[in-house]
Amino acid sequence: MKYDASIIISTYNQPDWLYKVLLGYAQQTHQNFEIIVADDGSKMDTYQIVQNFKKQTSYAIKHIWQEDEGFQKNRILNKAIRASKSPYLIFTDGDCIPRKDFVEKHLTLRKPKAFLSGGYFKLPKMISEKISKEDISNQYCFDKFWLIKQGLKKNFKLNKLTSRGLKENLLNQWTPTKATWDGMNASGWKKDILAVNGFDERMKYGGEDRELGERLMNLGIKPIQARYSLICVHLHHERGYKNTVDFDRNKQIRKETKSKKKTWTDYGINQS
Template sequence: MANEISIIILTYNRSDALNAVLNALAQQETIPSEVVITDDGSNASHTQITQSFLHSQEWPFRIKYIWHPDIGFTASTARNQGVLNSGGNYLIFLDGDCIPRHDFVSQHVHQRRQGCFINGSRILLDQDITEEIIRRPELVQNSILFWMKQRFFRRINKWIPMVARIPPFLRHASPHFKWSGIRSCNFSLWRDDFFKVNGFDEAFVGWGHEDADFVWRLQRAGLKRINGYWSTEVFHLWHFEASRDRESANARRLGERMTNPTSSYKAEQGLLEGSSHRSEILFSV
């Protein structure tokens, strides 16, 4: 689908947060062509709440909601399934607990370039302001003065990027891999480039480093990194940290790949191989 934008949203047992994210996407300056919600195994209560919410109103974009059973933290698989169920030629990845401001999509679109991917940023919220925004999602569009106040009370970790925007023509596209600042919860690239590296590697199971592996392979394939800091920030809602018991194994896997001169930029277990597990379409309109 030429010139169409697909938003891929990863979610897991956060139906209240997901609803706030969807409302924010419906109010974008640039409306995406479609939104694909890829659920990493939410329980029946959350999937029912989400489906009810999706049916409760008309949306300015196509929506597809896919789900697979809970077999642990399998973000790579879920994101790959989201892409396989999408149709746009430009992909924007967003997590279901990251609420975008009104110009989020337009900032990604204005900064995109051939041969590049965009690594976005986030503003961290504490538990109190998170609970307030869940009750009143419209707060994310509030004035800068409101967010300055939240920073004063240390309810968020920064506010200046919301006003001090760096224009696209000043963005540097780097060919060099850096671990710091990689955020798959706010990330975009051309569809062809996603397929070029065979997507996320599903061999990374559990929390940690599947996103760094993805970025490393993109740059090994010749793509350059544009940091979308100070323009693409999303509000990352507070939550308890996921178990990190697989982090060291995932870090070791990535380290071995990076130090092996014969390593391919294609995922070992990605889009083409993947797991035998496939997602079920729960809702489509």
């Protein structure tokens, strides 16, 4: 079967969150896509979540798994890219529930020689845990009034959930946030990603996804700001894998990518 998009979802030992995310994809207005769960060494309960979801839906779902050797997200993403069957790839995380128009918007806004930079709306732990299957199917978790009723404080970021049409386009243009490749919500053409050799597998947590976007830009692939168009809610979680050593090393790799205008990494999909 020919798919319009491959949805690559990275995950690590968050089966309850992954289940909610998969439920979000079951609500999509555009349904011609495959799902690839890029699993960086989770335990068996994540595998069971994927298998159970396969039985509940007609979507094509692949579970790509690797041994747990610490934070190796870029490595599993490269494996998922190789396994993908679509010319257009949408990347997200297993703790980001997509709004029902998520896939449709990615496909509508895509352009040749460009990648899309989306955003997210972060939820506190209490609301993240409270979201049910019904809240996702009814799209309550994207409704500002429902969220406020659950205890969410009002702030400007709620515009991400309420903007449509002209307001949405204006906020995309006016936001001071630069368009970057952020792994929780970004998309691009597979041929462009292969042209820069995918993700750099030397990199741990901390800007490891943005470095791919920087090589794409060096190649002439334009980033498009769409953080008010491509909507997902980010469920709360701790980041126990975050550390200064890895972050500083990543900064050095990114600095070299920028200063030398590198378009290729020798540590990506093709390491021959």
